[in-house]
Amino acid sequence: MTAFGLAWRTARRYRARAVLAVVGVAVIGALNFDMLMLSNGLLISFADLVNSTGYDIRIAGSAGLLARQPIDNAAALMTQIAALPEVASVAMMRTATAAVIRPNRPADGVELIGSSDPAGLGIWRSLTGSNLDGQVGPAGDPSLAPAVIARPMADRLKLAPGSTFNIRVRISGSLSAMPAIPLRVVGIADFPFESQDSFLVATTMEGFRRAHGGVMNDQAEFMFAQSRPSAGPDAAVAAIAKLRQDLRVFSNEQVVANFGRNAFTYFRQISVVLSTTTGAFSFLLVATLLTVSVNQRLGEVAALRALGIARRRIAATLLWEAALLVGIGGLFALPLGELLAMVLDRILRRMPGLPAGLHFFVFERQSLVLHAAVLVATAVVASIYPVWLAVRLPIAQTLRQEVVS
Amino acid sequence: MRVLTLLAVLAATLGAAAPAGPPDILVSRQLLAKAHLAVGDLVTLAGDSSGARARQFRIAGVYEPTPDPMKFNIERIEARLHLDDLLGLAADPADPASADTVSMINVALPNVSDPSGASSFSRSLSARTPFIYSTPTRDSENSTFLVIDRFHTAIAAVTVIGSTAFLLALMVIRAEERKETVGVLRLIGISRQTIMIEVVVEGLLVAIAGAAFGVLIAAGAQSAVNRFFQARYDTAVVFMRISPAIAMRSIAVAIPVGVVAGAVASWTLLRRGASALVRR
Numbered sequence: 001m002t003a004f005g006l007a008w009r010t011a012r013r014y015r016a017r018a019v020l021a022v023v024g025v026a027v028i029g030a031l032n033f034d035m036l037m038l039s040n041g042l043l044i045s046f047a048d049l050v051n052s053t054g055y056d057i058r059i060a061g062s063a064g065l066l067a068r069q070p071i072d073n074a075a076a077l078m079t080q081i082a083a084l085p086e087v088a089s090v091a092m093m094r095t096a097t098a099a100v101i102r103p104n105r106p107a108d109g110v111e112l113i114g115s116s117d118p119a120g121l122g123i124w125r126s127l128t129g130s131n132l133d134g135q136v137g138p139a140g141d142p143s144l145a146p147a148v149i150a151r152p153m154a155d156r157l158k159l160a161p162g163s164t165f166n167i168r169v170r171i172s173g174s175l176s177a178m179p180a181i182p183l184r185v186v187g188i189a190d191f192p193f194e195s196q197d198s199f200l201v202a203t204t205m206e207g208f209r210r211a212h213g214g215v216m217n218d219q220a221e222f223m224f225a226q227s228r229p230s231a232g233p234d235a236a237v238a239a240i241a242k243l244r245q246d247l248r249v250f251s252n253e254q255v256v257a258n259f260g261r262n263a264f265t266y267f268r269q270i271s272v273v274l275s276t277t278t279g280a281f282s283f284l285l286v287a288t289l290l291t292v293s294v295n296q297r298l299g300e301v302a303a304l305r306a307l308g309i310a311r312r313r314i315a316a317t318l319l320w321e322a323a324l325l326v327g328i329g330g331l332f333a334l335p336l337g338e339l340l341a342m343v344l345d346r347i348l349r350r351m352p353g354l355p356a357g358l359h360f361f362v363f364e365r366q367s368l369v370l371h372a373a374v375l376v377a378t379a380v381v382a383s384i385y386p387v388w389l390a391v392r393l394p395i396a397q398t399l400r401q402e403v404v405s
Numbered sequence: 406m407r408v409l410t411l412l413a414v415l416a417a418t419l420g421a422a423a424p425a426g427p428p429d430i431l432v433s434r435q436l437l438a439k440a441h442l443a444v445g446d447l448v449t450l451a452g453d454s455s456g457a458r459a460r461q462f463r464i465a466g467v468y469e470p471t472p473d474p475m476k477f478n479i480e481r482i483e484a485r486l487h488l489d490d491l492l493g494l495a496a497d498p499a500d501p502a503s504a505d506t507v508s509m510i511n512v513a514l515p516n517v518s519d520p521s522g523a524s525s526f527s528r529s530l531s532a533r534t535p536f537i538y539s540t541p542t543r544d545s546e547n548s549t550f551l552v553i554d555r556f557h558t559a560i561a562a563v564t565v566i567g568s569t570a571f572l573l574a575l576m577v578i579r580a581e582e583r584k585e586t587v588g589v590l591r592l593i594g595i596s597r598q599t600i601m602i603e604v605v606v607e608g609l610l611v612a613i614a615g616a617a618f619g620v621l622i623a624a625g626a627q628s629a630v631n632r633f634f635q636a637r638y639d640t641a642v643v644f645m646r647i648s649p650a651i652a653m654r655s656i657a658v659a660i661p662v663g664v665v666a667g668a669v670a671s672w673t674l675l676r677r678g679a680s681a682l683v684r685r
Binding site for chain 2: 014016017020021023024027028030031106109246265266269274278281284285288289292293296340343344347348350351352
């Protein structure tokens with residue numbers, strides 16, 4: 001009989017303890033797998049989100065992406081950027097705090113976005129209806145600016161494509177009050193960069209200007225550019241940055257790297273701590289069970305040795321036992337880990353202000369490989385002491401003790 | 406260019422400014438170290454990155470920023486100015502209203518102990534002023550920590566399930582080991598109930614001892630974890646604190662785990678007859 005066969009029979013003979021060990025490894029392995037997914041999940045998710053917009057360069061004011069300091073002389077800058085040979089297209093975005101005004105109802109605060117790109121710079125998805133260049137009204141009423149609104153807002157205010165609503169912007173740092181203007185809903189979409197329950201209204205730059213009473217300063221919160229494939233994003237970033245000193249220009253790769261350095265580092269650190277802890281826990285579990293099991297079977301092992309079974313085969317049997325417990329537990333850990341990751345992700349995504357498209361637990365091949373490596377290491381390390389016990393067993397003395405006891 | 410977060414505080418914080426010379430400011434410990442400044446130095450601050458309308462200030466002191474878990478990974482490069490000085494620095498001369506603009510107003514209600522009073526005041530203010538967002542400080546930023554608390558609780562629940570399986574396996578092995586002894590005990594008249602209580606108590610003791618040992622390890626690790634993260638992020642935030650309530654909770658969780666493990670282990674022994682237990 002092979003060492004594997006012997007290990008399998010041992011596991012079947014001591015079924016209860018084998019099942020419990022497999023359950024323990026599966027549960028702890030699932031947590032370990034989740035922590036490995038968490039370590040890079042946010043970065044992968046954020047990179048997916050950023051790369052899905054169709055633009056590979058982000059341009060912000062001198063304070064960077066987070067401070068939202070506006071870019072001055074935006075129209076001239078747009079023209080300059082569009083003329084660069086490294087750039088294929090450029091678009092700008094403006095944002096303002098606004099309120100939806102309904103008769104006899106309290107105003108609902110919204111974020112108003114003005115976009116020079118009718119497709120919204122890739123900031124919305126799963127569109128119902130059309131983009132900002134879609135049909136505005138049955139008769140194409142030019143007085144109504146088009147709007148793509150967030151799904152939670154559409155659900156709460158009972159708006160659908162074709163509905164009209166009034167919006168009034170707030171003029172920051174001023175006591176002025178703007179009159180409300182009507183907007184017509186052309187599309188309802190998910191905004192993955194905003195929190196799940198955000199009220200958002202995206203309109204054209206013309207709609208945004210009208211909301212500001214037809215008078216608007218020449219600024220932009222962000223600009224997005226797409227590099228030409230022949231030039232690549234790095235060359236385009238360098239070319240745009242040369243245009244003006246007060247710009248901060250980032251490729252998507254730089255944005256993701258910056259996010260990796262500054263955002264949610266707590267979760268990456270806790271994932272390292274917990275994956276180490278769970279690895280140690282799995283080792284303890286398997287090592288303890290195997291050691292206790294070998295101690296219980298010392299007579300059996302001594303008898304096998306007395307029958308002429310080589311030390312190496314005894315060691316291989318114990319190694320196979322560890323591999324069976326850890327391997328089967330580790331396999332069960334994968335679906336269990338996916339299930340647990342869904343639960344944990346749902347909990348964490350309730351964090352206020354978190355972009356709706358961001359996920360904490362993202363499956364990647366590297367996590368799977370690391371998970372397998374941790375389990376293999378656990379099985380090998382956990383079996384060292386029991387193997388040492390078994391192969392150094394004094395055969396005659398052990399058999400005698402067994403008979404006497 | 407480095408962005409300075411300018412926090413306005415009331416004049417009372419700094420005391421009366423010197424009648425002559427530049428006004429006083431306080432700088433954070435981090436800013437003092439990073440910019441190689443010293444108390445008494447003169448510094449120039451401007452409200453925008455171009456350095457327009459810059460003014461000189463004298464560093465009157467240094468402060469440790471209030472530990473804020475929401476900002477633990479942000480470098481606290483901050484300075485505190487008298488509100489008048491900040492408004493003078495940040496106001497736009499082209500917009501007279503900007504000198505009368507503040508970012509936030511803190512309101513103290515007469516009855517601080519009544520949490521519903523803050524909520525109703527907040528609702529009332531929000532209803533009357535559409536662009537003013539008000540929230541009770543008791544609830545502000547709490548939801549983030551509630552989410553993190555739930556996340557940690559979920560992880561703790563999973564580890565408890567894993568630990569239960571571990572303890573169960575150990576107890577089952579122990580029960581198997583003592584099969585013959587238990588058979589003999591049964592044969593000499595010891596009741597099933599007594600044996601069951603013995604195994605359950607053993608499981609309970611192992612679980613409670615394990616939990617107590619875990620609390621000791623956590624208490625020992627507490628200072629190392631805090632020191633590491635406080636040095637890593639240059640903050641005074643306390644990341645880990647083993648309170649008596651947490652220690653008691655972890656020991657309380659161990660009790661049902663021990664009872665279940667002991668009960669299952671005793672069942673594996675007692676479901677068989679005494680003769681089956683002693684049979685070789």
